[in-house]
Amino acid sequence: MSALTQRCKALFGYMDQLVHRIPSVPRDILTTALLLYAAYWTSGILISHTGGENNSALVFVLAVVCISFFTTGYAYGITASIIGTFCINYFFMVPYSAFSLSHTGYPVAMLSMVAISCIVCALTSRVKQQAIEAVRREKNTKTLYEMNEKLNAEKAAIQLQSARETIRGNILRAVSHDLRTPLTAISGAASVLLSSEDILRSEKNASLANDIKADADALIVMVENLLSVTRIQDGTIPLKKREEMLEEVAGDAILTTRRRFPNCHVDLELSEDILYLPMEPMLIKQVMVNLLENAVRHSGSQSGILLNLFRQDEWAVVEVRDHGKGLPPEVCQAVQSGRPLSRDLNGDSTRGMGIGLSVCQSIIKAHNGFFAAGNAPEGGAVIRFGLPMKESDHE
Incomplete structure (x- = not known):
């Protein structure tokens, strides 16, 4: 049936x-x-x-x-x-x-x-x-x-991701704070050793002390970058803008870079206009130092680095050029799309190129500016960012 x-x-x-x-x-x-x-x-x-x-x-x-x-x-x-x-x-x-x-x-x-x-x-x-x-x-x-x-599931996933990001940021900040003190002590101890005549008499010992200091300084910069990017991304660093001359900030950034890389030669090119604009000078200096250090570490050359400051319409533009091997295509694509960069974007990730550029992006974005990266036709990397000459009305 x-x-x-x-x-x-x-x-x-x-x-x-x-x-x-x-x-x-x-x-x-x-x-x-x-x-x-x-x-x-x-x-x-x-x-x-x-x-x-x-x-x-x-x-x-x-x-x-x-x-x-x-x-x-x-x-x-x-x-x-x-x-x-x-x-x-x-x-x-x-x-x-x-x-x-x-x-x-x-x-x-x-x-x-x-x-x-x-x-x-x-x-x-x-x-x-x-x-x-x-x-x-x-x-x-x-x-x-x-x-x-579906919306409830997506909302739960977003909340979970947000909670994970918060935990990750808290862990990064805690670890960075704990690392900063011993790294500073290591760098200071290496400086003391380099001033000792006993160390300088041995070329091998002097080379080891120089490597210790260079690696300690590099780790200190990476720790500072990690602290900055986590604080900026979760909004725990309020910007304290004030009117500053961009030329003075650039000069301080070059001096800091030369102290870390005595053999580095950076040319500063200024425009006829005086670039006086609202900014957080310490953060903008950190952006310049990161870009200059990336140019020194990743270009393969410590000569021919140009820091150019000029005005373009209502923007104060900072441009860093080198004559090295240029940026990988994936780095250029990530910067152009505006997505955050990872330190794995470069083979030498221990030097923190991805973290450094991510910090730069976050700081410039917090200043309502633009950030761009590419390669020059004649060779070498070109990274520039722009800051508004006047404060926005909504800020």
């Missing part, structure tokens, strides 16, 4: 798909014609058994109800009502095979038949439309529920 039921369901599904392949208008016309013919055929069987007394009017009303249910709109049901009334008068009322309104009660019966059929048609169509609307609302409710669940 279950196998027969399954076969009937499969056949019904196949027939339903086959019927719905037909366009709606031809399908509705065919449905109306078939049901009216079924009503005519059924009424013919009834009148052959009952003689003059038959229920053809009820049969055609049932046909109108079915037509209203299986077709679209009211037109087919009303048309079927009129045709059904004519068929009842012509085929199933005396005189047979003739249209007549002469008998008593025929006009009222026909008008009543049309009215009842139209009312039934309207009610059936309305019920069908309400059922369709209920299904549509159910689908919309289900879609909204699924969207709400």
Whole structure:
């Protein structure tokens, strides 16, 4: 019995798909014609058994109800009502095979038949439309529920990610604070050793002391960069801007770089305009020092580094050029897209190129400036950033 039921369901599904392949208008016309013919055929069987007394009017009303249910709109049901009334008068009322309104009660019966059929048609169509609307609302409710669940899941994921970032920033700050003191002590001890004549007499010992100091200083810079980028990104460093000359900040940055790299040669090129603008001077100096150190460490050359300051419209622009091997394509793409850089973007990640550039991006973004990086046609890297000459109104 279950196998027969399954076969009937499969056949019904196949027939339903086959019927719905037909366009709606031809399908509705065919449905109306078939049901009216079924009503005519059924009424013919009834009148052959009952003689003059038959229920053809009820049969055609049932046909109108079915037509209203299986077709679209009211037109087919009303048309079927009129045709059904004519068929009842012509085929199933005396005189047979003739249209007549002469008998008593025929006009009222026909008008009543049309009215009842139209009312039934309207009610059936309305019920069908309400059922369709209920299904549509159910689908919309289900879609909204699924969207709400998806949004809740995304919100939970964002909150989890935010919590992870907060924990990561707190860990980085704690570790950086703990590392800064011993690193400073190591750098100071290395400086003391380099001033000792006993160390200087041995070239090997002097080289080792220089390496210790250079690595300690590099780690101190990396620690400062980590502290700055975590504080800026989570907003714990409020900018204390004041009017400063960009040329003075650039001079301090060059002096700091020369102290760390005595053999480094940096040319400073200034514009005719005096660049006096609001900024956090210590942070902007850190950006310049990071860019100059990246040029020294990653260009492969300590000569030919240019620090250029100029005005472009309403921007004070700082540009660092070198004549080294240039920036990797992935670094240029990351800077152009504005996404944060990773220290893994460069093979020498221990020197913190990715962290340094990430710090620069964060600081310049906090100043509402722009940051760009690329390679010059003649060779070497070109990194520039711009600061607004005037304070924005919304700040």
